[in-house]
Amino acid sequence: MAQNSKENSLKSQQERIIEKAMRTNGFLFPETVEEVKEFEKIYGTTDITLPDELQDLSFMEKPAKEPVVRLIGETKKRLALAARGGTVKLTDEVKKQMALDRRKADENSRSKDNGTKLK
Amino acid sequence: MEALTDTEKKIYTDSELVYGLQTETNSNVKRILQNEFYRRFKNHVYKNALNACRDYTDGEQLAIDIHQEVFINAFKSIDKFRFPDVVEKDGHQLIIKGWLGIIGNNLFKKLYTKRKVDVIFDSELIENNEPYYDLFENLYGKEDDVEVPNEFREKLQVALNQLNEKQLHIIRVYASEGCIGSHQHLGTTALKELCALYETSPENIRQIKKRALDKIKAICFPPTN
Numbered sequence: 001m002a003q004n005s006k007e008n009s010l011k012s013q014q015e016r017i018i019e020k021a022m023r024t025n026g027f028l029f030p031e032t033v034e035e036v037k038e039f040e041k042i043y044g045t046t047d048i049t050l051p052d053e054l055q056d057l058s059f060m061e062k063p064a065k066e067p068v069v070r071l072i073g074e075t076k077k078r079l080a081l082a083a084r085g086g087t088v089k090l091t092d093e094v095k096k097q098m099a100l101d102r103r104k105a106d107e108n109s110r111s112k113d114n115g116t117k118l119k
Numbered sequence: 120m121e122a123l124t125d126t127e128k129k130i131y132t133d134s135e136l137v138y139g140l141q142t143e144t145n146s147n148v149k150r151i152l153q154n155e156f157y158r159r160f161k162n163h164v165y166k167n168a169l170n171a172c173r174d175y176t177d178g179e180q181l182a183i184d185i186h187q188e189v190f191i192n193a194f195k196s197i198d199k200f201r202f203p204d205v206v207e208k209d210g211h212q213l214i215i216k217g218w219l220g221i222i223g224n225n226l227f228k229k230l231y232t233k234r235k236v237d238v239i240f241d242s243e244l245i246e247n248n249e250p251y252y253d254l255f256e257n258l259y260g261k262e263d264d265v266e267v268p269n270e271f272r273e274k275l276q277v278a279l280n281q282l283n284e285k286q287l288h289i290i291r292v293y294a295s296e297g298c299i300g301s302h303q304h305l306g307t308t309a310l311k312e313l314c315a316l317y318e319t320s321p322e323n324i325r326q327i328k329k330r331a332l333d334k335i336k337a338i339c340f341p342p343t344n
Contacts, residue, residue, distance in 0.1 A: 036213045
């Protein structure tokens with residue numbers, strides 16, 4: 001029991017050292033006054049050369065980049081549901097049409113692979 | 120671009136500069152104050168960003184993106200910034216740096232995830248993901264009595280180099296949430312984000328974290344016998 005508690009205490013001490021080292025040695029941004037002081041003790045406060053685009057605040061005037069998005073999880077399911085007009089299940093007719101479209105697409109891609117063109 | 124004159128720079132202390140940014144209504148003057156704030160803190164933020172991103176793919180570009188976003192977000196939320204009632208000598212500057220650090224760590228999580236896969240998370244996740252820029256009581260932090268030995272940094276770097284990028288990222292998220300050195304669990308939002316990013320379960324994320332931490336310990340604290 002005492003041995004277990006000693007081991008746990010050692011483990012916890014090691015984990016605290018790892019976390020503190022990550023915070024004060026530049027692996028994370030230092031967040032507290034003490035962490036900033038430690039960081040500056042290690043890395044100093046001398047200026048470094050910044051890339052051209054960071055020399056001044058002109059980057060604040062540039063429009064934000066439009067993100068390209070990939071939908072995942074519930075959002076994807078909800079959008080698919082909305083596209084079906086809120087219907088949870090697909091009708092047989094829609095399923096048939098989807099299967100037909102898929103078959104056509106497969107045939108198209110096979111014809112292209114074989115070097116023949118569909119007319 | 121207009122800037123403060125040398126005399127004005129001397130007049131404005133860090134706390135006056137923040138006060139000016141919070142209260143100035145003239146947009147031209149506000150811009151001058153923003154330029155001065157940027158001049159004072161840009162080196163600190165970029166140095167931090169470069170260090171924090173060095174082990175990641177395209178880390179330099181990630182550092183540039185984080186650096187820019189730190190200042191954009193800082194100016195947006197500076198109205199909420201408050202110094203504590205008692206501040207030690209030169210403390211204002213350290214407090215501002217700590218605050219910029221909180222913003223930086225939040226942005227790292229956000230931008231790294233966004234780069235990895237361009238994802239729209241569930242609205243629930245986005246709403247809960249507002250950064251905690253106004254928790255100023257955290258800036259003085261709780262005193263941690265553990266001492267980090269001088270040579271530890273190199274060992275830690277060697278250990279982190281052994282991890283793959285997924286392990287490195289997960290360990291980093293746990294550390295930035297204060298969940299390595301305490302028994303605290305990772306916040307629901309952070310855990311959900313990791314699960315969504317790596318398309319896996321919370322249990323698996325915890326396993327990855329445990330394995331990564333074991334690897335780090337094996338290098339940083341090798342068995343003595």
